[in-house]
Amino acid sequence: MLLLGVASLSLWLTSTHANQPHVAQLLIEGPIGPATTDYLERSLKKAQNQGARLAVITIDTPGGLLSTTRDITRLFMQSDIPIVTYVSPEGARAASAGTFLVYASHIAAMAPSSQLGAATPVQMQADDLDSAMRDKVTNDAVTHIRSLAERNGRNADWAEQAVREAATLGADEALAANVVNYVSASVEALLADIDGHEISLQDETISLRTADLEIRQYAPDTRNRILSLLANPQIAYLLLLVGIYGLIFELMSPGVLVPGITGAVCLLLAAFSLQILPINTVGLLLIVLGGILLVAEFFVPSFGIIGVGGVIALTAGSLMLFDSSVPGMELSMNLIYAVALVALASVAFIALVMARSRMRNRKPSDRNVVGEQGKVIENLNPQGLVQLGDEVWPATAESSRLITHGKLVRVTFQQGTMAFVEEIKKTEQQPARPFWKPKPR
CATH class of the missing domain: 1.20.58 (Methane Monooxygenase Hydroxylase; Chain G, domain 1)
Structure with a gap:
């Protein structure tokens, strides 16, 4: 009973701590892809369930896919807790897709010496787009980022320049141009800066109370790490190659199984990777x-x-x-x-x-080789070469089926220096002699 009571108390304390008000800190680092959306969606939901009052998303990215960016901006706009983007650490950047995320957040901040901008959309197969299609893609991106800017009360004109002209700004310039709300040296300083800041959330105006809130890290879990790995083009490419060659080698040597199983698994993983990658x-x-x-x-x-x-x-x-x-x-x-x-x-x-x-090897002689066994040294398809003793004979597979290099064959018929052969099945082959055989008692 005592142990049960201690366990119940421990569980209650853990649950109480997990649901205490706190600030959820998430990290976007590196290229933005499908794994980023999965990480943010699951982490924000978990943070909200555990009592987070707002989420601070630290950003350092060169950009990423436009389709993924739209998914994330939609996620920010539909969030039930305030989203604060923070371009950090010093020297970090929120380029291309990162600029859209900054504009989509309720509050935007930057660390000193960081930068953002250069938000011109990069379409897959852009070389194939004509002028009209390029204009359509650009105008669509401009409309999207301007709507984000107007929604959160930021500089919409500069946002358009970032898309059309790949304009960039440093932290102090962005603050002066009303592109971001704050320039803060750390997350702690940022929380102090935004304490009392009013935002519109789900059609309601709320005042943030961030002083003395605990900062809790929400790192990617195992599922997201695996997804990030599979969404890596290098990994997808290698999985594709291993899958193709694994199945090919299995077809060349039926029954080995290892290449076939490995190839099938790699091809399935590659198919998943290529499905989420453009x-x-x-x-x-x-x-x-x-x-x-x-x-x-x-x-x-x-x-x-x-x-x-x-x-x-x-x-x-x-x-x-x-x-x-x-x-x-x-x-x-x-x-x-x-x-x-x-x-x-x-x-x-x-x-x-x-x-x-x-x-x-020696050329074939005129001796009778019917009944002899040999090894294929050039695929019989149906003609090729076999080695009989120390001689190389031209041979034809009697079944007209492919017999691959290294297979054992038996000569069934001879016509001059042409040997007609059949493959020796594994059940007919002599078992290998044991390395050591115990003497009978």
Whole structure:
């Protein structure tokens, strides 16, 4: 009973502390993407349920996706607690999409030496937009940011300049131009500054009481960290490649399972990543085509011609997959170079192995090889090469089905120096001799 009482008291104290009035501090750092929306939405809901009186969102971002930005501004406008954006620490910036978030908040503040602006929208595949479409996108963004400015009583004319002319301001300039409400050196100083500030929230005017409120951090949880990882273009790209090649290797060697399972899992994760990221469909198709051509080089040896075509398609698709002009959406050139070099090295290796297999061994003699077992050294599709003893024989698969490199075969018929073979099934192969066999007693 005593233990039960202690546990109940501890639970009551924890619940009481969790629901005490406090300030929720959230952080937007780096490019703004779908994971940012998820983090803000879930954290603001949690903060409100735990008694937060307002949320201070610290911002340091180069920008991000326009669609995601609209989702977040809508979230701010529909919030039941006041939203305070704070461009911090010193030297931080709220560029591009970050400027929209600053204008969408009930109160905007900046740290000394921080900056905001350059809010010209960057559309995916912007090079394909004609002048009329560019004007439409720009005018839509201008209308949106002006409405945010007018809603929160800030400088709408400068907001339009930030969109049309990529104008920027420092902290003191932004304060003087009525773009932000405060310039504060820290979150604590900001809370002291805004104490007593009146805002309009859900059609009601309220006066903030922030003095002596506890500041509580709301960091991303495990779910959001995983989502952030999957929303990273580098990770999505690698998952796509591993998925494609995993399934291809499983088709080349049926029954191994590991490449197939790994490939299927990676492809599903890549599909989720590419669903939440804006991609270029042509780039994706080129990557898939590149993978197919690289595998075709293995099945239909062309001494590198097909393989080089695959490397070119893979590299071109990688360059086109994401729009590098959108902050955080670009693929690392070093990663693309590394993938291209590995693919090129694979093509060179396959071509070298196939060339050497034709030259290194003795030519077939006129002996009878029916019944002999050998190994495929060049895919039988249905014709290729097999090694019988120390001789290389041209061979044809009797079943007309592909028999891949390394498979064991048996000669069933011979016509001159052409051997007709069948694959030896695993159930027919002799088990490997044990390394050690105990002596019978």
